[in-house]
Structures are given as structure tokens and as C-alpha cells.
Amino acid sequence: MPEVQKERTKRADAVRNKDAIIDAALTRLSDNPGASMAEIARVAGVGRVTLYGHFADRKDLVGAVFERAMDRAEAELAAVDIEQDTWNSLQEIVQSSWRVLHQFNALLAAAEPYLSADQIRAHHDKPLARVVSVLEKGRSEGIFRTDHSLTWQAACFYAILHSAAAEIRAERLDEVAAAKILPSTIRALLVPPDLPTDKSLH
Amino acid sequence: MPEVQKERTKRADAVRNKDAIIDAALTRLSDNPGASMAEIARVAGVGRVTLYGHFADRKDLVGAVFERAMDRAEAELAAVDIEQDTWNSLQEIVQSSWRVLHQFNALLAAAEPYLSADQIRAHHDKPLARVVSVLEKGRSEGIFRTDHSLTWQAACFYAILHSAAAEIRAERLDEVAAAKILPSTIRALLVPPDLPTDKSLH
DNA sequence: GGTAACCTGAACATCATTGTTTGAGTAGTC
DNA sequence: GACTACTCAAACAATGATGTTCAGGTTACC
Secondary structure, eight states, X not given: OOTTOOSSOOOHHHHHHHHHHHHHHHHHHHHOTTOOHHHHHHHHTSOHHHHHHHOSSHHHHHHHHHHHHHHHHHHHHXXXXXXXXXXXXXXXXXXXXXXXXXXXXXXHHHHTTTSOHHHHHHHHHHHHHHHHHHHHHHHHTTOSOOSSOHHHXXXXXXXXXXXXXXXXXXXXXXXXXXXXXXXHHHHHHHSOTTSOSSGGGO | OOXXXXXXXXXXXXXXXXXXXXXXXXXXXXXXXXXOHHHHHHHHTSOHHHHHHHOSSHHHHHHXXXXXXXXXXXXXXXXXXXXXXXXXXXXXXXXXXXXXXXXXXXXXXXXXXXXXXXXXXXXXXXHHHHHHHHHHHHHHTTOSOOSSOHHXXXXXXXXXXXXXXXXXXXXXXXXXXXXXXXXXXHHHHHSOXXXXXXXXXX
């Protein structure tokens, strides 16, 4: 046989623990990027040594957490249909991007010191590409303003999302209200200035 | 004489050093909230012991830095005339808020663990109040949309500003372009939907 | 039910940072 | 030009985090 032998199957409690550790790390690092290994182990309900049994070091753990977060993000964003009516896909992409961001907010700050700029960039670009493609579609249809750069509009898109996450953390906004107000805010950024979107004007 | 005697005047090099330390801390902490005392001293061109001669501990230093930042912010924002035409004062407050934020961005993250929530809130509310008062004025004049809450609009205001700061750091935007694009972006957020601001419509 | 895989707390070495002390040197101030 | 406030590097103790080792104790699995 080739050397792809998966080194035996892991024991059930081992995979369960490893999973719990990643989950705990996801939770804690999203709240505080500097959370200690001890704290993560504690939240995972596991000894500190066990944690180091599964992950060589902090970098290793953060990498795994980052990967899981990105997988979830991808799954969420891939579900959006880009080909439908532009305003609809915008709304959908806002909502799913929102859900993603709301969860894995500060996580990137934890990952930043460990992953290379290229790695982060690569993982960050995939979701961005989906947003940009919707922006481009809207532009080509003439329903989005073009006097602001695509880059800037995409940045604002994420800024507004981040803002909503922060407002929720500060308890000045709840998730239901956020889901409602976000699309109309983003829409305001994209509508051409001084022109109603309603065709009845002309 | 009463006991308000200012314990002799400090020597010139002492005040110069203290000043340099605050400046260095302002710079370094804005870039990295976890910057070490050693690094700050080095940037200030001063021995670590000298730093501790002027500031009892980290908390003391961060407090002084925070205060200086807030003073500058206040001075900058107080220069804006609120009573003029609303769109103009909006533009001016965008630009000065922008200048403030661009400089003292991550600083709040450094101050957060040391200052009480109330202190931060108090210092944060002053600039916010100016923004809100312009928003209220625009609403009462019927030129700003009212279907989004004041709180949310203010949050978006700062989110867009933060976004511009981040874009500049990433070198996807320069300061000149930022000063130009920010007002029109903020304006887009505030204009009532589906209605041109131009009165010629009706 | 036996075996190996896995978990555990306790203890340890290492490292970075904070904050302090000392003792001697330097430079403002009068 | 002398006094003294101030500065400095080096060395110190204290803390807290990381990562490792060890010597049992469980528990999944066949």
C-alpha cells in the first residue's frame, strides 16, 4: 500500500475533545484574540496537557480554528445565488455575510500574527470576490453608482457589517433589527446619487 | 500661602522628555495597543527608568496618552460650526472627525483595560454628541432619512470613518482621496431613500 | 477483560514584560 | 561654577504565559 495510510482511526473521545477544543477556541478567540491556552482548555472542559496533545502549539491551534471558521463561512456564502435579481442577491449576500462576520469577528486578529499575509489575504479574498461580483453586476446594469471605486464600496460593505456586530455587542441593537436594517443601509451606499431607483421618474 | 504650591517648576529637559514619552506612546499604542514600555521608551529616545520616573505604571501612562488624544480631538471638533447650513456642517464634521480618528485609532483598545467603562464612555460621548446634533438638525429640516435610528446612523458614521483609516493603512486609499470620498459616502447614508435631494423634482 | 490510547494534575524550564533599586554620570538652573 | 534635579544602564524580583515531562488514572475498543 502507498504511504497515505491514515495512521489508524482516532479514538472517539479524542476526536470529541479535539472538536471541543476548536469550538472553545473559536468562542474565546472571537471574544478576545489574546485568550490564553489555559483558558481555552478550561472552556473546552479539558486539561491543558490534552490541548497540547492535539495541537503542537498556539500557532497550530489558531490555524485549525481559522480553517474551521473559513469553512463555515464558505458554506454559508456559497449558498447565495448570484444569478438572480441583483437587489435580491445583494440582500442575500448581505445577510449571509453578516451571519459569518457576526461570529468570526475578532478571530482574524488572533490569526493575524501566525498566518502569513498571503494566507489571510487568500482566505479573505474569497468572500470578498462574491461581494465584488454582485457589485459589478449592479454596475453593469446601471443600478449602482459608479463614482465610488469598487474597492471602496466593498470596504464600506464590510465596515457596515462590522458596525452592526459592534452595536450588538454593545447591546444597542439586536439581531432581528440588524437583519432588517443592514440591507437598506447597504442599498443606500450603492444607489446612484440624486436619482430615484424608481423608473417612473423618466 | 495655600497648599496649591505646584511643587517647584519642573526642569526643562524633564518636561521635554515627558512630552516625548507621551508622543511616542501615542504613536506606538495607536499602531499596537500592546506595545511594551521598553519599546515606547526606546522610541521616545529615553531610558526605561526615566519613563517610570515620569509615570508610575502602564496605567498611568496610558491615562496620560488618552487624555492628550482626547484634548486634541476636542480641539479639532470644537472648531466646527454647527449652526451653518446642515450639509456644510456635516461635511466639516466628517472631515475633522476623520482627522481625529485616523490618528487615534487603535488607541482606545490600549486604554480600554485601564480606564473604567464610564470614563471611556464619557470621553467617547462628547464627539458623538456633536455628530448626533448635526443628525438631529438634518432630521428636523427633513433632509435626512428617519427610517434608520439615530444610534445606527451615528454608528455607521464612525464605521465608515474607521473603514477609510483601514483602507489607508492597507494602502488601497490615500488621504487626499479619503477626504474627498468620505463626505459623499456619509451623505449617501443620510439622504432619504427614493427621493432626490434636488428640489427640482417637485 | 485486557490493552493501548487517551486523559489528568502537578511540576518544571523558558521567556517576555512589568516595575524597582542602585550608584554613578550629566546637564539644567540659580 | 556649584548645586541638584534629572538621566542612565545594569541588575533584580515578580508575574504570567508557553510548552514539556512525568507518573498515574480512565475509558474506548477488540
